[in-house]
Amino acid sequence: MPRRFRCWVLTMALLIGVATPGAAHHSGALFYDPDGGISITGTVTKFSFRNPHAIIELAVDNADGEQARWIAETSAPSALRRRGWSQESLAIGEEVTLEGIRARDGSLLMRVTRVTRADGTEVGVPRGIDN
């Protein structure tokens, strides 16, 4: 097989290999325990408001005085926008309480269903029929 053709075949195989398996659908059911309700309070260290899902990173004080780094996954920002969220919804250093369900694998990862500020106000509005 000519070298140039071999190279073309290999390139196409790699492209197909990348495009076909491992499609993303960001399943909640596979990662999160629906019975694993959790509520944590901490300080926002990072807020990425981008699809596929917005990410809140939170520094949470442990009982032993150390800080744990939690990753909290929200809905897709395009959906959150319809519920009153924006990339300015959370500020670095802000204290918030996150409610949701935690990861099946016991890692410091959770899926957020509600975010409440220190003054008790909720970020965004609850999901409705058209948002």
Add this chain to the structure above:
Amino acid sequence: MKATGNAIVAALGAIACAPLLDLAMVASADESSQPDLSGYWMITFGALPPRREPTPLERSLIERLPPGTVLLGDSGLPEFPPGEFGGLEVLEGALDAARRYDPEVQRSVATTCQPPGIIYSMQGPFPIEIFQGSRLIVMKLEYFDLVRIVFMDETDHPDDWPLSVTGHSIGHWEGDTLVVDTARLQPATLLNNGLDHTEHVRLLERFRLSEDGSTLAVTQEIEDPQVFTGRAARVLSLERGDGHVYPYACDPSYGVAIETRDKQ
């Protein structure tokens, strides 16, 4: 990245074609007799059949499914947990692959922005926007910026049409119901938990508008003899809304946060 690139090219093409759609609609002789599905549609977040009783509109489409069709209960927000396949009789090879499936692959930096294919994407909790002409119907999905072109003036799927996440769709009207037949789909997600369809999958969708134009009922009829026996179907119900779908603009750095999470 290849699939995402295809979606972007398709989206640009759809935008470029938008003025032509108006002309195509004017040129149609019998178009006024067809329901107008154009507009912004959002899938119902509540339970859908078989998780609840179908509405009369949904029932009118369910009755057109072949006898024995398995209705999947994962339309909209619900998802199947690991190892549940919604009552499908899954063939051994596909079952093995699903059992070996590692869900972490959904969220790596490399894969997190790879669209899961049109079958799974159509039932996801994201809006779609329909642009209806007599020769083309364009469906713009917010999910992964996917764009579907339904050719209303073609009757066959070209053998040399490249496999893709959106495939090749041909449509026709059966009375007040839009019927869309899709083939040439590349292997992609069927259920969320590792059960994928092959390139041999066939998708037959029916779209029917309520009398007041506020609700669009859809059935997805799915057949893939290399993955499961018989036929599967999903029932979707979409509510008409205002506005446009947003850009999805997937950012793979999401995968970094997931991959670097700390253990307890």
